Amino acid sequence: MAFTLAFHIILVPLGVSWSVMTLIANYRGIKHQDADAMLLAQRWSKYMAVTFAVGAVTGTVLSFEFGLLWPKFMGQWGAAFGVPFAFEGIFFFTEAVFISIYIFGWRRLKPWAHFWTGVPIAVAGIFGSISVVAANAWMNSPQGVTLDKSGKVIDVDPMGVIFNDAMPLMAAHMVVAAYLVGGFMVASVYAVGMLKGRTDHYHRMGFIIAFTVAAIATPVQMAVGDTLARWVYDNQPTKFAAIEMVPKTSDDVPEVLLGHLNSEGEVTGGIPIPGLASILSDPSDGTSTVVQGLDETPAADRPTNHEVNVTHLAWDVMVGVGTLLFLLTLWWWAAWIFRRSMPGSKWFLRAAAASGVLGVVAMEAGWTVSEVGRQPWIVYEKMKVEDAATANTGIWITFIGVVILYLGLGVTTILVMRQMSRRFRGGQSGEVDVPYGPSEPIEAGDEKVPL
């Protein structure tokens, strides 16, 4: 399950943020009569359709898996957990239909009218991700349900479920992450192209639009993440102790970079920075802020040492990579401010080429923090993982099968996109058959054309 989600989540940033980048290019194309920008928008819209279709396939599998892997979880909590998903449905449909309209509209609508048909895609993307994250946030902060004595859900307050306390910050963090990761992913492709010598106006523009989106999102993400960390400090002290790897409650807690808990539960290795964890948890009190340790929670109700290590490492990765990406965006802004053009160095492009993968790594690490840090709870303080999982055997076989299939799917996506870009570059018309697009008439004797 975690694997499928982790795969699905890679497509999510593209689904959410690519539409915005496309609209920026489209806007520029109309406003400045820039034919290259228009072409960029046209092509991006078609790649978007492909990622959306793959997202739909993986999403379909997820909707099976909830039941196949956690029937008891769904049986018990479906009535609450499902509510945000019902709303998500609206946004999926909207997104799917408008992607279609946008692609159809290229040669059938006047430019500005066409531009506006793209806006709902971007809006639906944002609300779609907010809805799903609301479901996940509800697992961190399960509100809006009334239970009877036997623990059965007898009443649900949909507003309470959707707008649970964890939702606003988690949703904001996820949406910004989508723009960050999506921007870096697209930019990194163009960075590779530029390193190969394709530095014409078209490629530069593709890079600049995407990287700017990411460069705006990154600092925002740091700020939101910082606030979110403080929310966790206040509301999920055990998870926070796992994140910061704090075995015993105290003040003046050091921030340990890397390192791990040994079998005795003591911090070993790593680089401690004195007092920093306390300062970050509540800057106004400085090093005197008390951080609750793992020992305050009974062993059965807190993550195991191993899980603490995973959480802590994932945390270091998320924040570490986030910081690196932040430095990269500083470079970018500095170049624009002082030289009025993008950084020219090859090293900048190399770093940018790596940023796409780094962004994904940070995002996956963030989910690991959120999910593993919550262990052993699946629904915080209401249900444990062991009570939720299925009793079925043979899950491992399914799991291996799913991994292989997904690798296949990943390769397909990339292959299909490369194929499209080859055709685009091969000088053929911009019209290729894409999911949700109008199809071209078959010409007599036409060999089957690749997508």
Next chain:
Amino acid sequence: MDTTAALVLFAAITTYAIFGGADFGAGFWDLVAGGTKRGGRARNVIDHAIAPVWEANHVWLIFVWVLLWTCFPEAYASITLTLFVPLTLAALGIVLRGASFAFRKAVFRTRDRRNFGAAFAISSVLVPYCFGAVIGAIASGRVPAGGKAGAPWGSWVNPTSVLGGVLAVCVAAYLAAFFLVSDARRLSDETMVAYFRRRAIGAAAAAGLVALVGIFVLANDAKYLFDGLTSRALPLVILSAVCGLAALGLLTRRTRHGARLAAVGAVASLVAAWGVAQWDYLLPESLTVSAAAAPTGTMTAVLVATGLAAVLIVPAFVLLYVLDQKTLLPEESMPEPAHSPLEQVSHVTDEPAG
């Protein structure tokens, strides 16, 4: 409110049966189109019909699952717990199908193409079979309520499930053939119109035959369903048969849209007949709609969401339809620039790979 939610659920199942079914059915015709040379032309039409909606129809399936687990969580838990095997197979089939359809287009060697094509086509048959078997298991009362797992194999390897599976494959092929006739006509390929017309008739005959055999199977194996079908749901069964015959009649008379509509009607009333026959059980004789229903708050939220979706999406679909019919405006929407910088780069490298 519980009833409304169940009706929405059945409506969603029907929609998936029609659109998803037609998709899977197209895969079936791909499978039986024959060798690479002989089947090439039919596969071309099939490709053309599927490519624009590639895997989008599963959105309906997602909608079914979300409705089921939100509004009737106990039913969802029982179904997935008992029918673990066919549902896993279906999920794998869906991924395999989507991926290999795209792969087939992306590779060039005939042999590769044939392998991916086969994977695509076989999973197109596997998935509807599994769904049919799942429905058979539910309808014959083999899924116990209360989150207890039923028989892992017996629940879906039994006469009613086999019937359900085979019927689902037939129905998918039947629908697809009708749709493909129209697609071929749009492509002005008269040979293919005739080709798929013959297949539509064949599939109709097969579906009819399976349905007839089904009567005996159900009488012995799924008493509750059989009683429902022969009493409450009888008008719908008859309607389905009438639509089916009408579809055949219209097909041979070569009308434009009528045949397709009638075929859709036949399938829709068949699904509806199943629903009415087992009403008001979600899992016959063990879990009723009202017993499985989620609390009122949830139901209200879901129905509001469904209503909103309808309000937002119907106009969007109308817009899409209008666009589809509209002629091109090349000069106004900036066609590709003649001297695109890309044209100068002729060697093939990896540009956007997402």
